Amino acid sequence: MRISKRLWLPGETIPGEEALAAEFGAARATVNRALQELARAGLVERKRKSGTRVALHPVREARFVIPLVRAEIEASGMAYAYRRVSRKEDAVPDAVAARLEIATGSRCLHVTCLHSGDGRPYQYEDRWINLETVPTAGAESFETVSPNEWLVSNAPFSQARFSFRATTTDRAEAAILGLAADSAVFVAERVTWLSGRSITFVRMLHPPSHTMVMDM
Amino acid sequence: MRISKRLWLPGETIPGEEALAAEFGAARATVNRALQELARAGLVERKRKSGTRVALHPVREARFVIPLVRAEIEASGMAYAYRRVSRKEDAVPDAVAARLEIATGSRCLHVTCLHSGDGRPYQYEDRWINLETVPTAGAESFETVSPNEWLVSNAPFSQARFSFRATTTDRAEAAILGLAADSAVFVAERVTWLSGRSITFVRMLHPPSHTMVMDM
DNA sequence: CAGGCTATTATGTATAGACATAACGAGTCA
DNA sequence: TGACTCGTTATGTCTATACATAATAGCCTG
Numbered sequence: 001m002r003i004s005k006r007l008w009l010p011g012e013t014i015p016g017e018e019a020l021a022a023e024f025g026a027a028r029a030t031v032n033r034a035l036q037e038l039a040r041a042g043l044v045e046r047k048r049k050s051g052t053r054v055a056l057h058p059v060r061e062a063r064f065v066i067p068l069v070r071a072e073i074e075a076s077g078m079a080y081a082y083r084r085v086s087r088k089e090d091a092v093p094d095a096v097a098a099r100l101e102i103a104t105g106s107r108c109l110h111v112t113c114l115h116s117g118d119g120r121p122y123q124y125e126d127r128w129i130n131l132e133t134v135p136t137a138g139a140e141s142f143e144t145v146s147p148n149e150w151l152v153s154n155a156p157f158s159q160a161r162f163s164f165r166a167t168t169t170d171r172a173e174a175a176i177l178g179l180a181a182d183s184a185v186f187v188a189e190r191v192t193w194l195s196g197r198s199i200t201f202v203r204m205l206h207p208p209s210h211t212m213v214m215d216m
Numbered sequence: 217m218r219i220s221k222r223l224w225l226p227g228e229t230i231p232g233e234e235a236l237a238a239e240f241g242a243a244r245a246t247v248n249r250a251l252q253e254l255a256r257a258g259l260v261e262r263k264r265k266s267g268t269r270v271a272l273h274p275v276r277e278a279r280f281v282i283p284l285v286r287a288e289i290e291a292s293g294m295a296y297a298y299r300r301v302s303r304k305e306d307a308v309p310d311a312v313a314a315r316l317e318i319a320t321g322s323r324c325l326h327v328t329c330l331h332s333g334d335g336r337p338y339q340y341e342d343r344w345i346n347l348e349t350v351p352t353a354g355a356e357s358f359e360t361v362s363p364n365e366w367l368v369s370n371a372p373f374s375q376a377r378f379s380f381r382a383t384t385t386d387r388a389e390a391a392i393l394g395l396a397a398d399s400a401v402f403v404a405e406r407v408t409w410l411s412g413r414s415i416t417f418v419r420m421l422h423p424p425s426h427t428m429v430m431d432m
Numbered sequence: 433c434a435g436g437c438t439a440t441t442a443t444g445t446a447t448a449g450a451c452a453t454a455a456c457g458a459g460t461c462a
Numbered sequence: 463t464g465a466c467t468c469g470t471t472a473t474g475t476c477t478a479t480a481c482a483t484a485a486t487a488g489c490c491t492g
Contacts, residue, residue, distance in 0.1 A: 462463105
């Protein structure tokens with residue numbers, strides 16, 4: 001429970017559960033749980049029969065929570081403001097259809113909006129909602145409740161794919177975010193699924209001052 | 217093990233471990249493990265005495281592994297190439313000293329290098345290594361082995377802080393990455409620690425074509 | 433009735449024993 | 463020699479039981 005970062009060398013096989021249990025005067029099940037925790041944390045690798053060995057390349061994993069924009073803004077002490085920019089039922093363009101894995105031109109709801117902190121644009125949200133999976137979204141105006149919040153309460157998901165990158169704004173997006181055209185923006189995209197059916201695709205733009213932080 | 221996304225409503229309290237154990241004909245310990253897994257996945261919240269309830273806002277967590285640049289490039293089928301740009305023992309500037317939480321002007325090793333895939337710049341690495349924590353790094357030239365790889369094998373860490381953002385390149389960085397000045401770049405920064413002592417601070421720049429993907 | 437103490441209750445964690453499963457290694461047979 | 467089989471071994475997972483701990487509910491007293 002508190003070894004393995006001192007004496008054992010990477011790649012080295014450590015004693016079996018039975019031996020460790022005897023050494024610590026604990027039950028094998030307890031040692032098992034402890035070792036499994038170390039395995040989850042990436043410190044050791046376990047294989048049946050071969051035994052447990054200290055990981056060569058500690059493949060550490062970080063966890064990060066799905067952000068709720070409003071909470072993110074309020075957590076940093078700013079006053080949250082929300083403004084819907086547009087809302088329109090529309091046929092999806094090819095690029096979005098590909099992400100949602102639906103036919104081009106399927107019935108979708110397209111909502112764009114702006115989240116601000118202390119009056120300054122914080123995130124521009126450009127979202128497509130698959131009305132075949134979430135038909136009730138069609139009745140929402142999203143004038144005061146952001147799609148982000150509505151969806152976390154109304155459309156649970158089982159899988160998600162995030163992607164992050166840097167890009168330059170086009171003129172329209174720059175105007176909404178209050179930036180000069182061709183500014184560098186941080187783009188986060190997310191597609192969510194519920195048991196194989198796509199729910200929503202969202203593209204979130206942040207001004208260059210924005211930093212996403214993760215601890216582990 | 218396969219309930220809770222159908223019948224139980226968010227916020228609702230579900231039967232206790234004892235009852236579930238009886239229902240499934242399993243031991244309480246087994247039900248406990250299952251419920252703890254659900255709690256880790258964020259689907260339910262548990263509190264002593266109060267019982268287990270379905271989470272209001274399923275605070276899902278994504279895991280992402282610490283990337284090894286070489287593996288990342290090779291995994292996408294490209295040929296990996298490494299080039300050291302500079303190496304110099306130097307006093308740390310204020311901004312870096314703050315990140316590493318050491319005194320300004322402490323003895324550090326500053327290494328910059330470029331990772332390429334199929335001949336195209338993939339990541340520019342600008343790294344400071346704390347020689348007080350990792351003195352053996354001072355003997356490394358990093359001409360053929362990247363600091364990234366050397367450190368994962370030689371300096372395990374217990375904590376890390378990542379940050380990601382978009383910015384525009386300065387002239388020197390743009391030149392190394394083969395971009396026009398003022399291009400938008402994706403910046404990932406990372407500080408790692410071992411039991412309260414900072415190990416290294418690295419700033420990684422990616423050209424705008426780069427996308428970081430995470431699944432959950 | 434308020435404040436504090438205690439009993440109850442559900443989860444947290446441990447033990448010991450049993451069987452399942454995967455993987456390696458040795459021995460067997462064509 | 464090579465492929466196959468089978469036994470050994472270490473981990474994976476479960477059962478059953480016991481005790482620890484935290485939090486609530488209710489009682490008891492001043």
